[in-house]
Amino acid sequence: GNSVTQMEGPVTLSEEAFLTINCTYTATGYPSLFWYVQYPGEGLQLLLKATKADDKGSNKGFEATYRKETTSFHLEKGSVQVSDSAVYFCALRSSGSARQLTFGSGTQLTVLP
Amino acid sequence: EAGVTQFPSHSVIEKGQTVTLRCDPISGHDNLYWYRRVMGKEIKFLLHFVKESKQDESGMPNNRFLAERTGGTYSTLKVQPAELEDSGVYFCASSQDRNQKRYFGPGTRLTVL
Numbered sequence: 001g002n003s004v005t006q007m008e009g010p011v012t013l014s015e016e017a018f019l020t021i022n023c024t025y026t027a028t029g030y031p032s033l034f035w036y037v038q039y040p041g042e043g044l045q046l047l048l049k050a051t052k053a054d055d056k057g058s059n060k061g062f063e064a065t066y067r068k069e070t071t072s073f074h075l076e077k078g079s080v081q082v083s084d085s086a087v088y089f090c091a092l093r094s095s096g097s098a099r100q101l102t103f104g105s106g107t108q109l110t111v112l113p
Numbered sequence: 114e115a116g117v118t119q120f121p122s123h124s125v126i127e128k129g130q131t132v133t134l135r136c137d138p139i140s141g142h143d144n145l146y147w148y149r150r151v152m153g154k155e156i157k158f159l160l161h162f163v164k165e166s167k168q169d170e171s172g173m174p175n176n177r178f179l180a181e182r183t184g185g186t187y188s189t190l191k192v193q194p195a196e197l198e199d200s201g202v203y204f205c206a207s208s209q210d211r212n213q214k215r216y217f218g219p220g221t222r223l224t225v226l
Contacts, residue, residue, distance in 0.1 A: 004155070036217075043117060043217035044156075044204065089156060099211060100169065103148075103156035 002027045006090045006104035013080055013111050021075040021107045023064075023090035031092040033057075033066050033073040034101070038087045047075075047088070080111045115139070117218035119205050125224045131193040134221045138187070138207030144168075145188050146208075146215065147180060151201035162188060163211070195225045 007022040025031065032051045036044040048057030053068035062077045073090060090104040118137045126132050138145045147159040159178070160170040164185035173180070177196070182188040192199055202222050206215040 041219065043219040044206075045217070046214055091156075100146075100158045100161065100172075101148075101156075101215070102158070105155040106150070106153070 002031070002092060002094055002102040004090050004092055004102055004104035006088075007107055008105070010108040010110060013109070015082055015111055015113050016079045017111075019075070019077040019080045019084075019109070021088055021090075021109070023073045023075065023104060025071050025073065025090075025092050027071075027092055027094055027102075029095040031094050033064070034091040034093070035062070035064055035073070035075050036089040036091060036103075038089070038106075040086070044089065080109075082111045082113050085109055085111045117205055117207050117216050119203075119218040119221050121221060122219065123222045123224075125226065126195055127226050128197055129194045131191065132195055132223060134190045134192075134203050134223070136188045136190070136205030136207075136218060138205070139216055142207035142209050142216075143185070144208045144211050144215075145182060146206040147188070147190055148204040148206065149201050150204070150220075151198070156204065159190075161211075168211075192223075195223075197225050199223060200225045 003026045034049045035047040037047045038044045048059040050057040050066035056065045064073050064075045087106045089106045091101050120135045145162040148156050150156045158172040161168045162182045165182050179191045202220040204220045206217045208215045
């Protein structure tokens, strides 16, 4: 079945530091890949997505590239801000009939001023 | 436009009691999904409604969980009787079409003592 494995947290960084949150997946077919973010007290929001191999999703300074050869979709940001503190979830949606989202366990990021 | 709302935001109950969670999707969204995150682990799919019909309930853990969506508008998720392992955060999401972006609510944090 489908599964998503993401880097365990929590991750604590200083402002302006470089961020990487690793995500690898197992899926049949050609899934779409997503990063969701949950800010304190809010629901999950779609941060970025990629629908095919070598696509790069980007938003708010965050990027992730769909790497089929390594089955990965690592999230990166060159310079984090305090406002980026949140829980980040990697997810996939299979190309099969189910098309339900499969999430990773989430990574708590805290950015200190 | 109002987003997905969930009620209550928090619920603390004793083992054996009944709890009902409510989700109001974005108006006009036929697709409604329930997910839960237990013990800080991955977010797991529970079920998917299309209007008032259960499209996919493969993620429902057992028959103590009952989801309804009468009239195809809001949905309720009842847990009866609640067990300790049911503690977690229950998320609801909605989308206009199953292939389109899903909008998540803030979640209901359920604690079973």
